[in-house]
Amino acid sequence: MKFLCDVHIPFALVSKLKSFGYIVMHVNEFPNKWNTKDSEICNFADNNGFAVITKDSDFRDSFFLKQSPKKLIKINLGNISNKELIHIFETHITKINTLEYLNSFLLEISKNDLILTEGK
Secondary structure (H helix, E strand, O other): OEEEEOOOOOHHHHHHHHHOOOEEEEHHHOOOHHHOOHHHHHHHHHHHOEEEEEOOHHHHHHHHHHOOOOEEEEEOOOOOOHHHHHHHHHHHHHHHHOOOOOOOEEEEEEOOEEEEEEOO
């Protein structure tokens, strides 16, 4: 699976996911870095098979209204430490792996819950 991490996702998570063998990019690797528009992030992810990881609810809205990004992991955890965030991903990585073959999905992650919505 390939992941594209939005601006508020820590590089510590990027590094951890890479250590698991995933292809991972951070929006700050784009030419416009944190100024990259959400629509550009969605287009890149959709055209290149990346799942967007974000805390931004605008992406959730776009998933439902525009079906883009096609693959979205929305973090609903508030301000938690990088260590806690990484632990949550480690705990749920097996479930996340099962999503790779879906054409479209929204996975919402909260402290005690994963909510999966399959797209069209």
